[in-house]
Amino acid sequence: MRLHIFIPLDNRPYYMVNNTRNVHTPSIRRLTRYLRFLRAAKTRGVTVVSCSRIAESFNLSPVLVRRDLSFAGVLAAPKQGYRVNELIEDIEQSLGWDHKTHALLVGAGNLGSAIVKYNGFREQGLNIAGIFDSDPNLHGTLINGHKVFSFEKIVEYVKGLKSEYGISPDVGIITVPADSAQEVADKLIEVGVRAIWNYAPARLSLPENIVCESVSLCESFAILTHQLQMQDSGATFKGHEFEFSLDPNSTIC
Amino acid sequence: MRLHIFIPLDNRPYYMVNNTRNVHTPSIRRLTRYLRFLRAAKTRGVTVVSCSRIAESFNLSPVLVRRDLSFAGVLAAPKQGYRVNELIEDIEQSLGWDHKTHALLVGAGNLGSAIVKYNGFREQGLNIAGIFDSDPNLHGTLINGHKVFSFEKIVEYVKGLKSEYGISPDVGIITVPADSAQEVADKLIEVGVRAIWNYAPARLSLPENIVCESVSLCESFAILTHQLQMQDSGATFKGHEFEFSLDPNSTIC
DNA sequence: TAGATTGTTAATCGATTAACAATC
DNA sequence: TAGATTGTTAATCGATTAACAATC
DSSP: OEEEEEOOGGGOOHHHHHHTTOOOHHHHHHHHHHHHHHHHHHHTTOOEEOHHHHHHHHTOOHHHHHHHHHHTTOOSOOBTBEEHHHHHHHHHHHHTOSSOEEEEEEOOSHHHHHHHHOHHHHHTTEEEEEEEESOGGGTTOEETTEEEEEGGGHHHHHHHIIIIIOOOOOEEEEOSOHHHHHHHHHHHHHTTOSEEEEOSSSOOOOOTTSEEEEOOHHHHHHHHHHHHHHHHSSOEEETTEEEEEOOTTOOOO | OEEEEEOOGGGOOHHHHHHTTOOOHHHHHHHHHHHHHHHHHHHTTOOEEOHHHHHHHHTOOHHHHHHHHHHTTOOSOOTTOEEHHHHHHHHHHHHTOSSOEEEEEEOOSHHHHHHHHOHHHHHTTEEEEEEEESOGGGTTOEETTEEEEEGGGHHHHHHHIIIIIOOOOOEEEEOSOHHHHHHHHHHHHHTTOSEEEEOSSSOOOOOTTOEEEEOOHHHHHHHHHHHHHHHHSSOEEETTEEEEEOOTTOOOO
């Protein structure tokens, strides 16, 4: 069934937000954590769980968990808690983890190898459909059972994938150095991926319709060092009282 | 000079926020990108740059860039743009990248190796002061010139670091599987690190005073697949008009 | 002075929390 | 019914943007 509905955006009812699955990023991040928790609970034989229990184990407010779950499309839950099995399925579905996601990985260095070897991704539906590198020394070597191919042959390889297996990869994973990232991205889009998962510390210019998610380890490192910096500096926070050092040349007083 | 100042938090003046360096996370992430841009500009011989120029290259609003820079403590900039050299130094300082950060890395697999080998981190001040793994086959092997040691010998190793080189590592990097992450974290805290950089998909319980920054590749993957999901689903957004598919069993109408 | 720029306050937008109604 | 729970609206908190003043 397919509907066209016209609603004033500013006064959109709650369930509509649900139905359009307009989930925001912080919610998605948390949903993956709930999923991990729920899968562990399932193996322990737990069949029903309350949002307070989930919230507790992540130091979150129960309301936030409820909201996240409702964003994920978990409606009509019984009033004595959520059923673990259903919840797992609903979250998986809302994340797009209920079906295979075929990906091409370019850059067979340590980072690329780590991604290929990590079983966690496979459990979330990631299928590495091809690995490529420009280094001839790597061509033909195996990573977790997958052969590494020449990056130059990617077009032809993907044609083969489509004709022989009916697979057209949706995701391109970039684990090459920053200076070749754009070039790789362009080629990946050329062979038809709709999304780029970028591990290179580079800003990519991509067509509007291409989804891009970047993992920036440097940004993460910055958050870490900045927090250490905060601890080191005299700046302390006690109620309303500040204690801090001033540069002697400072004009602020 | 060291001051104690008492200010009502709700009505804190702008420059005070500056001085306490209470920078928020999104700002820090962006500052690393500005830094990359500025370093590249510097090598091209650019000496002065306006915030609009920076903003433009990242598709951000110039005001946001100005605010970020002001958070980073860049005050008293001339009115014809920021001086590139000063700006780089100020950002590096505000991120804590103006001095060495000594780290112990536990888990010498592909991910750990990728971190050790990536020169980008070294440029931001990261010094790998020791690599450890529980796998005896790895003991004594070299990663980028660093020897891998037995995890069991970490206490003794760190003692040696302190006595011989006067180095006490502040950061512990965890690149082990999820099920041993907590154990590794406990040991790292025991040997005196003040911050944990966690790459394992596990929630760690840590003392309050320990800084923790987690890199969750699964969360990133979820954001990617969810966005693909959004594209796939019939849900489209045209002005105020929705088009979406309804489950035939749905009670919503 | 005009133009280009920075810096600050106020307004908006987005995400989380508080309060409470509804249900089993 | 009382207790435990979910689901929703309103309020708060945080981050970004708009508007504008100030400066070279």
